[in-house]
Amino acid sequence: MSKHAMIDIGSNSIRLVVIGIDRNYFFEELLNFKAVARLSNYIDENENLSEKGIAILLTILDRFQSILSREKNVTAIDTVATAAMRKAKNRDQVMARVKERTGLSVRLLSGLKEAYYGYYAVINSTFIENGISIDIGGGSTEVTMFLNRELVHAHSFPFGAVTLYQTYFSGGDPQAETKLESFLKNEFSQFDWLVGRGLPVIGIGGTARNLAKIDQVQQHYPMVGLHQYTIPRERLSDLTHGLAAMGQEARETMDGLSRDRSDIIVPASAVINTLVQMNRGETFMLSSEGLREGVFFEWMLHQRGVEKIPYVLNESIRHLRRNFNLDSSHTSYVKALAFQILNGVIPVIISKFPEKRTAWVLSHSADLAYIGEYVNNESSSAHTFYLLTNISINGVSHRDRLGIALVASFKNRDKMLDFAVPFEKMVTKEELKMYETLGAVLRLAHDFDRTRQHVVDEVKVKVSKKKQLQLTAYYHADAFFEEQAAQKHRKHLERAIQLPVTIHFIKH
Known part of the structure; x- marks a missing residue:
């Protein structure tokens, strides 16, 4: 069995995933490690990634490389970077330092390519054939619309959970929730394919995962598994506003919510909820498979000589x-x-x-x-x-x-x-x-x-x-x-x- 490694350098976290795959294309996840980095917080006034941010990045990548060096049969390491690195004006120098220090070649994804990988993961891992995907990261939010499993529209918004928290909530503004909702409605309404389509919205990433976990706890949900878990539109709205009304300490001890997301969950869930309400679909669904799986599917299906998994x-x-x-x-x-x-x-x-x-x-x-x-x-x-x-x-x-x-x-x-x-x-x-x-x-x-x-x-x-x-x-x-x-x-x-x-x- 060969091993395919992926490192995802996001704005909020950096993750290493290793997938084993054999000659018959049977595959399974072998390793999955996450380190919270919040690189978006280290973009300085000159829009450069600061030395402290670079140090955090290099330290995490050193640890990942140490793990990979002890793994046998790793035939590919695909390292991708998203919004924080896109925003950093000194990204070329940063990626050069990463290459020199760790030997890793970083592939910088455009916003549209990031959106594509999210869509590609959804259609190859769920039963949804017509829908809207949303992947809210730390520094950007990618959305797509697909019909009959074919990509129709895609867009990358230059805001994410971390940047929205800094803009609206870090100063303690009592009107933050209202102002954010107004901002989001204005942003989404510029794209008619996001409004009133009545399609299911499929969420990718940590925020969507946490919302599903919280809802399962509150509903005393009897089945195991987060992937493809659905929340009715109105219940999602209640959950989102309930999180905003809670204090930070209460969220930190909340079952289903990761402690490291207890602050950014408020703006992030507002993004998802606003899109779901404006789209007017009946449900919000979690896809546990997103960017990294999209990258893997692209590589794996190319090896198989097919465009997509015919029937998931x-x-x-x-x-x-x-x-x-x-x-x-x-x-x-x-x-x-x-x-x-x-x-x-x-x-x-x-x-x-x-x-x-x-x-x-x-x-x-x-x-x-x-x-x-x-x-x-x-x-x-x-x-x-x-x-x-x-x-x-x-x-x-x-x-x-x-x-x-x-x-x-x-x-x-x-x-x-x-x-x-x-x-x-x-x-x-x-x-x-x-x-x-x-x-x-x-x-x-x-x-x-x-x-x-x-x-x-x-x-x-x-x-x-x-x-x-x-x-x-x-x-x-x-x-x-x-x-x-x-x-x-x-x-x-x-x-x-x-x-x-x-x-x-x-x-x-």
Whole structure:
């Protein structure tokens, strides 16, 4: 496995990330270190980065280089700098000193290139196809609009969390919040693509992450994972104004808020909230993947010879299959059988959900069914549900991840309902009924491959005149254990569809 290192020299913090990647483009984050530098505070009256600021920068980069020097197989180190270095008139001299001292070549990103990397990370790691991204750093704020995953507009504003705090809040002005909001409305209104579009706004960076963390704490959110977490527009507004109304000491001890952001969170959250309110979309969503991931995706996808990840969720499932040793042959076979059963069941179930959505849930649940066998075969259902609700999966919303977890782990109705109890705010009774039906279908499909030897060639389903669901399994070799398991578990499908179910096995 080779290692790709990235160093992000931002206005507020400097971060080192190391990602391992193999020949099949399976990748994982190996190291992640952050140092708070606030380089924006060290831009002097002549717009130069001061000697103290340079010293802080060099010290941090020395530490990062020390870590990298002990890592094996680091094949690339991509060092990028953003707003603070863009603003510094002596940036060329600073980057020369960095090169001389550490050997690192710094790539200065333009505001538009920084915005592009944020957009690129979002479309390659989330399920959002149409949206507005916002990345508020210490000294700049990048926004983009994309439609059908294609970049349409991008802009970099020359203000960020640190600079806005210095301008509006450092002097204790009681009107600071009102003045900042007026300033932001004026800035954003100059771009008609930011106003009234009704698109989801996707936040990147530390401020967005902290807002998501705080909201999860306040909502007693039961699922694990920040990536792709959404906050309704009105709740975001309440959270933003609540943070501004709190004192500095109260914010410093607030659960979910990093102590080093307890001051700049006020102007930074105001930027995000103002954009969300002006755009009039329903939600704000966090993307944990931003600039650094955008840089990595650009490099990695170029190596693969593709412009973007075609379908983000499938890429995530590819990684999960590999990490948990899922048998793709068995999975594909069971999925095909599950759809043969579902197609026969569809006419007899009353569902408020379109067939396309029902098929989507079954398909991806089949992809990850009983993933918990990797941990323990006897309790695979519980482990499957735990894993799928406690690991972040790119390309799927938290609600859909819960649905997939309920179907993929299905053992029986009571156990599924027990699993769902902590998540009652995230799932409706109608959805639970659909998940029960799909879970029963998927479990029966697994029974038809009980020996994992693919002895059942086809399952045909028809509804008799007596309102009975009849399944006929055509097989070519000994199917004793398949029939035994299927007859035992058909009761789960009977309960779900409230019809008698018969299963006949016929040898070709």
